[in-house]
Amino acid sequence: MNVRDDEAWLDTLLQRQLPTGPTDDAFREQLLQRLPPPERPVRRVFGLVLTWLVGVLSLLLPAGEGTLVFSSDTGGLLVPCCLGTALIWYLVDRLT
Amino acid sequence: MASLPEAPTDAELITRVLMRDDRRAFGELVARHQSAVRGLLRRLTGGDLAQADDLAQETFLRAYRGLRGYRGGAKFSSWLYRIACNVFFSRDRGSRDVPPEPPLLEAGNAELALPDLVLERHDLEKALALLKPRERAALVLTYANELTHEEAAVVLDCPVGTLKTHVARAKEKLRRQLEEVP
Numbered sequence: 126m127n128v129r130d131d132e133a134w135l136d137t138l139l140q141r142q143l144p145t146g147p148t149d150d151a152f153r154e155q156l157l158q159r160l161p162p163p164e165r166p167v168r169r170v171f172g173l174v175l176t177w178l179v180g181v182l183s184l185l186l187p188a189g190e191g192t193l194v195f196s197s198d199t200g201g202l203l204v205p206c207c208l209g210t211a212l213i214w215y216l217v218d219r220l221t
Numbered sequence: 222m223a224s225l226p227e228a229p230t231d232a233e234l235i236t237r238v239l240m241r242d243d244r245r246a247f248g249e250l251v252a253r254h255q256s257a258v259r260g261l262l263r264r265l266t267g268g269d270l271a272q273a274d275d276l277a278q279e280t281f282l283r284a285y286r287g288l289r290g291y292r293g294g295a296k297f298s299s300w301l302y303r304i305a306c307n308v309f310f311s312r313d314r315g316s317r318d319v320p321p322e323p324p325l326l327e328a329g330n331a332e333l334a335l336p337d338l339v340l341e342r343h344d345l346e347k348a349l350a351l352l353k354p355r356e357r358a359a360l361v362l363t364y365a366n367e368l369t370h371e372e373a374a375v376v377l378d379c380p381v382g383t384l385k386t387h388v389a390r391a392k393e394k395l396r397r398q399l400e401e402v403p
């Protein structure tokens with residue numbers, strides 16, 4: 126077998142159509158569903174700023190008799206503040 | 222007469238993915254290159270469709286995650302082939318204890334093609350499966366995917382001389398294997 130025949134022989138064998146698998150569209154759809162979720166940096170920053178605002182506002186709420194929560198009863202608001210923060214983060218991630 | 226808008230180049234699609242995380246653009250890149258990548262992996266896996274598509278999915282996922290590492294020096298398809306070969310080599314290393322099993326002939330496929338062509342293809346895949354992974358990759362890249370020796374050497378990250386040696390050895394082994402078939 127000379128070199129030219131050798132090349133033709135290999136070309137013919139290797140370029141033969143292979144059996145088909147899933148369609149191109151099905152393959153692509155499956156792949157796109159496996160991509161990691163988008164990072165959405167702008168919305169995350171928005172969520173973070175909102176969280177800070179809510180936290181600060183909660184601490185500055187008047188607690189009666191003209192005093193601020195911040196100065197008198199900060200510990201009592203700690204739990205609702207944390208829950209509120211968690212809820213905001215959950216909503217931001219869930220709805221975007 | 223208004224001309225149709227030109228299809229964006231690979232570079233433009235890549236920029237869209239990087240700048241805006243545009244998944245439609247990435248889907249377009251997949252649509253353009255999936256046939257070649259899946260074909261390459263089918264030949265590397267000896268015709269195992271399920272494994273080849275599994276590796277092809279892994280290839281594109283790695284490409285998506287590492288797209289910032291694509292410098293644009295080589296063709297995008299070559300960069301994908303490189304990832305595909307690395308995915309295949311690492312899978313192959315993981316299953317080295319298991320001897321390569323040539324795929325069984327399926328009755329459904331046999332009906333679609335002439336019997337001698339199916340047998341020939343089966344013999345070829347069996348013979349390819351017996352080559353060393355790098356020899357198989359060198360042969361498939363240069364013949365089936367029609368890369369030049371230089372391009373294939375870049376894909377396999379080896380000198381051109383080494384690549385040519387892989388191809389020559391693979392051809393010789395393949396010829397001997399196929400000549401042994403009665």
